[in-house]
Amino acid sequence: MPSTDIAIEATDLRKTYGSEVALDGVSFSISAGTVYGFLGPNGAGKTTTMRLLTGLSQPTSGAVRVSGTPVDDRRALAAHVGYLPETPPLYDEFSAREQLDYVADLRDIPPNRARERIDDYLDRFDLADDADRRIESYSKGMRQKTAFVQSVLHDPDVLFLDEPTSGLDPRAARRIREFVTEFADTGTTIFLSTHILPVVDAVADEIGVLFEGRLVAEGTPSEVKARAEMDEHSSLEDAFLAVTSEGAGAGDGESEHADDVTAADG
Ligand SMILES: Nc1ncnc2c1ncn2[C@@H]1O[C@H](COP(=O)(O)OP(=O)(O)OP(=O)(O)O)[C@@H](O)[C@H]1O
Numbered sequence: 001m002p003s004t005d006i007a008i009e010a011t012d013l014r015k016t017y018g019s020e021v022a023l024d025g026v027s028f029s030i031s032a033g034t035v036y037g038f039l040g041p042n043g044a045g046k047t048t049t050m051r052l053l054t055g056l057s058q059p060t061s062g063a064v065r066v067s068g069t070p071v072d073d074r075r076a077l078a079a080h081v082g083y084l085p086e087t088p089p090l091y092d093e094f095s096a097r098e099q100l101d102y103v104a105d106l107r108d109i110p111p112n113r114a115r116e117r118i119d120d121y122l123d124r125f126d127l128a129d130d131a132d133r134r135i136e137s138y139s140k141g142m143r144q145k146t147a148f149v150q151s152v153l154h155d156p157d158v159l160f161l162d163e164p165t166s167g168l169d170p171r172a173a174r175r176i177r178e179f180v181t182e183f184a185d186t187g188t189t190i191f192l193s194t195h196i197l198p199v200v201d202a203v204a205d206e207i208g209v210l211f212e213g214r215l216v217a218e219g220t221p222s223e224v225k226a227r228a229e230m231d232e233h234s235s236l237e238d239a240f241l242a243v244t245s246e247g248a249g250a251g252d253g254e255s256e257h258a259d260d261v262t263a264a265d266g
Pocket residue numbers: 017020021022040041042043044045046047048049
């Protein structure tokens with residue numbers, strides 16, 4: 001794997017489904033160790049982008065490199081990338097422990113190391129007592145926690161998280177936030193898509209806001225707020241609503257701030 005300080009580089013990504021344009025020329029460059037909050041309203045193209053960034057789907061045009069490697073080289077990337085998708089792949093008939101053993105084996109984690117990590121994570125996510133029950137009997141939050149552990153078991157350099165706190169109670173959601181910060185402190189790059197804006201405000205170094213398949217704002221949380229002409233007391237939610245109003249993209253003037261919002265740098 002080539003060494004690079006750029007962890008994720010997307011160049012002019014376009015994705016169409018028939019006549020539907022899901023992504024309309026999205027570019028960004030994310031430095032290693034960054035927590036990047038990826039925001040956008042329903043249907044903006046976030047999941048489509050994440051699938052392109054993880055090589056699960058091919059762009060209509062444009063290119064993606066993760067840790068310097070083109071994402072279509074999935075063999076080279078597998079050890080370096082973790083992905084928690086919106087609908088995580090779990091086998092209902094497995095227990096959490098079996099599921100995690102299976103993934104550890106796929107990831108070629110040495111058995112002793114795998115056992116240690118799995119026990120540690122099960123404990124930290126309060127799953128230890130249920131670890132030998134079948135996943136089909138789990139609550140949504142227990143499934144989500146199992147899926148999160150599965151995505152980080154091999155200690156990836158770049159971690160893609162799609163709504164990681166979905167279905168989690170406050171304690172578990174906080175645990176995920178702490179993990180995100182902890183991983184980032186050790187140099188892991190985190191690409192985090194969520195609708196829970198306070199989470200992004202708390203953990204993200206940088207933010208990208210997608211609207212109708214285009215990146216309409218990018219920068220630190222305070223830069224995005226400033227760009228949307230918010231004052232220092234405004235929330236990220238206020239800025240999000242300003243840059244993703246119809247007026248921001250189509251110029252119908254619905255938002256008083258829309259005309260002042262400049263396009264993202266990327
Ligand atoms: N397989 C597909 N076939 C056709 N259209 C699709 C397909 N996948 C996504 N789209 C369309 O692409 C656009 C972007 O969808 P995407 O799922 O990426 O949005 P999103 O930002 O993740 O939304 P949400 O926040 O609701 O999860 C939508 O208009 C969606 O209907």
